[in-house]
Amino acid sequence: MKKYAVITGASSGIGVEFAKEFAKRGYALILTARRKERLEKLAERLPVACKLIAADLEKEEECYRFFREIEQLPIEVFINNAGFGCWGRFTDTGLERELSMIRVNVEAVHILTKLALKNMQRQGRGYILNVASSAGLIPAGPYMGTYYATKAYVTSLTRAIAAEQCQMHSRIYVGCLCPGPVDTEFNDVADVTFSLKGISASRCVKYAVRQMWRRKTVIVPTLPMKFVTTCGRFLPQELFIKMTGRQQKKKGTAN
Numbered sequence: 029m030k031k032y033a034v035i036t037g038a039s040s041g042i043g044v045e046f047a048k049e050f051a052k053r054g055y056a057l058i059l060t061a062r063r064k065e066r067l068e069k070l071a072e073r074l075p076v077a078c079k080l081i082a083a084d085l086e087k088e089e090e091c092y093r094f095f096r097e098i099e100q101l102p103i104e105v106f107i108n109n110a111g112f113g114c115w116g117r118f119t120d121t122g123l124e125r126e127l128s129m130i131r132v133n134v135e136a137v138h139i140l141t142k143l144a145l146k147n148m149q150r151q152g153r154g155y156i157l158n159v160a161s162s163a164g165l166i167p168a169g170p171y172m173g174t175y176y177a178t179k180a181y182v183t184s185l186t187r188a189i190a191a192e193q194c195q196m197h198s199r200i201y202v203g204c205l206c207p208g209p210v211d212t213e214f215n216d217v218a219d220v221t222f223s224l225k226g227i228s229a230s231r232c233v234k235y236a237v238r239q240m241w242r243r244k245t246v247i248v249p250t251l252p253m254k255f256v257t258t259c260g261r262f263l264p265q266e267l268f269i270k271m272t273g274r275q276q277k278k279k280g281t282a283n
Contacts, residue, residue, distance in 0.1 A: 033046075109159040161207065
């Protein structure tokens, strides 16, 4: 029987690398993104069967439609990767863009995590990895406040579900990937004009998958980000937020 890996936001960046990684491991892939043509180009380069589903996960009904198309398949791995960011002062960023971000980063992840988990409970096994961010482990991020808040939601939700599954002695893994900067299209989408040097998406994904197999709940790929997120727990929050804001401000032109 084929084993399937589902990857949302599979048309670029980390999503593409997850597709490559699970293809190497022999999984049949279910890939979704808004841009069907990008999915088709990716599928041409992969050595495994790919089911391509164009869906705009900003829309609640599209989340349900997407899952209806795949729920009868034996899904072993579900990667909730779709998401984006937005940079700028809260008073300057567009409200509709922020609400769109909340719908993709929070609502879609929430819906698909619940549907995937219920499906895996019937199977008695499975892996769910929600792609969050190191931003979700930091108390606030001035100039990217809404993005930080969405990722905090994902990390908090994931940790709670993982604890529930552990207490149930479940065979289902639930975890979250919390990288720092990664070299992808994220900065272009977020209107970021300067950023810290990031790791490659390939390195990020390889590390994430290794830690997923080890059933690590919160996965932070690099030592510098582990240091930042760990030390941040011991600093006064006002100071930590001020330091974070100073770094985030460098990413654009807000003065």
